[in-house]
Amino acid sequence: MKLICLILILASVAISQDAPFACNLKVFQPEERKQHAKLTHEVMAAIANHRELPSGYAFQIDSNRVSLLELAEWVQQEKRCCPFFDFQIALEGAGEGGLTLTLTGKDGVKQFITAEFHKP
Secondary structure (H helix, E strand, O other), X not given: OHHHHHHXXXXXXXXXXXXXXXXXXXXXXXXXXXXXXXXXXHHXXXXXXXXXXXXXXXXXXXXXXXXXXXXXHHHHHHHHHOOOEEEEEEEEOXXXXXXXXXXXXXXXXXXXXXXXXXXX
């Protein structure tokens, strides 16, 4: 019985690793989904520049448009629906308020970011 459970666990891990990247917006209640969409639009509009990384991108965020707290809230929400992302927020410059959002992950995440973040 233990062997069967172990095989099932290993099979589910293998399947999930090969699964395509897809965000699950069903994790949000209707009001949460609206708030997430609004915050996503604000974060995307606040991207001042970006730098390509081997497994993703680093985005410079205009802190006059999105605060550190708003960016952290977006990361918290995004992690719920897109758990395949790795997030990092960095503060840059003493008193200047520069923010950098680094978005990375396993193979394929970079292409997913490119497709999702560059929609017209």
